[in-house]
Amino acid sequence: MSKIDREKIVHLAHEVLDIEADAVRTLKDRVDESFTRACELMLACNGRVIVTGMGKSGHIGGKIAATLASTGTPSFFVHPGEASHGDLGMITGSDLVLALSNSGETDELLMILPIIKRLHVPLIAMTGNPKSRLAQSADAHLNIDVAKEACPLGLAPTASTTATLAMGDALAVVLLELRDFTEEDFARSHPAGSLGRRLLLRIGDLMHSGEQLPMIGADASLSSALAEMSEKGLGMTTVVDSDERICGIFTDGDLRRLLDHGQVDIQQLTIAEVMLTQFTKSAADQLAGEALQMMDEKRINALPIVDDENRIQGVINMHDLLRAGVV
Numbered sequence: 001m002s003k004i005d006r007e008k009i010v011h012l013a014h015e016v017l018d019i020e021a022d023a024v025r026t027l028k029d030r031v032d033e034s035f036t037r038a039c040e041l042m043l044a045c046n047g048r049v050i051v052t053g054m055g056k057s058g059h060i061g062g063k064i065a066a067t068l069a070s071t072g073t074p075s076f077f078v079h080p081g082e083a084s085h086g087d088l089g090m091i092t093g094s095d096l097v098l099a100l101s102n103s104g105e106t107d108e109l110l111m112i113l114p115i116i117k118r119l120h121v122p123l124i125a126m127t128g129n130p131k132s133r134l135a136q137s138a139d140a141h142l143n144i145d146v147a148k149e150a151c152p153l154g155l156a157p158t159a160s161t162t163a164t165l166a167m168g169d170a171l172a173v174v175l176l177e178l179r180d181f182t183e184e185d186f187a188r189s190h191p192a193g194s195l196g197r198r199l200l201l202r203i204g205d206l207m208h209s210g211e212q213l214p215m216i217g218a219d220a221s222l223s224s225a226l227a228e229m230s231e232k233g234l235g236m237t238t239v240v241d242s243d244e245r246i247c248g249i250f251t252d253g254d255l256r257r258l259l260d261h262g263q264v265d266i267q268q269l270t271i272a273e274v275m276l277t278q279f280t281k282s283a284a285d286q287l288a289g290e291a292l293q294m295m296d297e298k299r300i301n302a303l304p305i306v307d308d309e310n311r312i313q314g315v316i317n318m319h320d321l322l323r324a325g326v327v
């Protein structure tokens with residue numbers, strides 16, 4: 001590829017980005033009483049925000065609906081073409097409709113307008129033509145008009161769809177703030193994401209318990225402890241009294257340190273003679289993210305889990321947290 005071609009590519013890309021940046025920047029002057037009215041209507045909605053739009057506006061509408069839903073405003077997308085063939089049944093009198101159309105004259109949207117009005121459902125229109133039928137029929141109109149599309153033919157929706165998406169994001173974020181939406185709320189909508197795992201997942205969801213729990217009595221021999229550690233494969237064992245209250249732990253690291261001191265008769269030593277009696281423990285309802293931070297700070301790989309009476313409930317190790325994606 002010649003140098004001239006490379007320069008042309010860079011120039012064209014810069015031009016597209018400048019046009020789209022200008023389109024978004026222009027929207028700041030459109031955040032007016034109509035925008036405030038749209039936010040008030042959406043906050044007052046007791047149902048769902050139904051987003052609808054055809055073609056590229058529909059694709060953007062799907063993303064706006066997803067953003068609203070994940071930030072505290074229940075929402076989903078309805079295709080306007082399908083709406084007139086039965087999907088209008090998804091819209092109830094407690095909902096609100098957010099309709100997207102750059103021209104404001106999209107036939108499929110205009111066709112369902114009478115039904116929306118008959119349901120007395122609030123309508124917010126996002127168009128590039130304030131004088132269009134859709135804009136004039138709306139309870140609140142958001143102007144997403146752009147000076148020109150980034151497409152040199154002026155045909156492919158480019159700057160206009162970027163402006164629509166940005167205006168949708170503005171609505172979603174403003175509503176998020178007005179609803180006092182928190183990180184914990186966000187996590188509940190994203191349980192599979194890393195944030196959701198950090199803020200929702202509890203130690204009790206991950207810990208080894210029951211037959212998987214390495215546990216021996218305080219009167220057991222060191223050799224019995226090593227056998228328990230080998231069988232359970234967690235690199236440690238808990239040591240408990242007759243009521244299963246934890247009184248110590250013993251780890252692979254403790255064994256290595258013990259062997260470093262010289263000859264050790266594992267048959268003669270009891271676990272009580274070599275176990276750690278000062279150790280970190282936790283409760284099953286502690287957040288997994290907090291446990292990870294604590295283990296990292298204390299440089300430990302395993303954490304015994306106890307109840308309010310110090311009875312052993314389970315064990316969790318660093319690998320469990322990493323496998324669960326708690327990072």
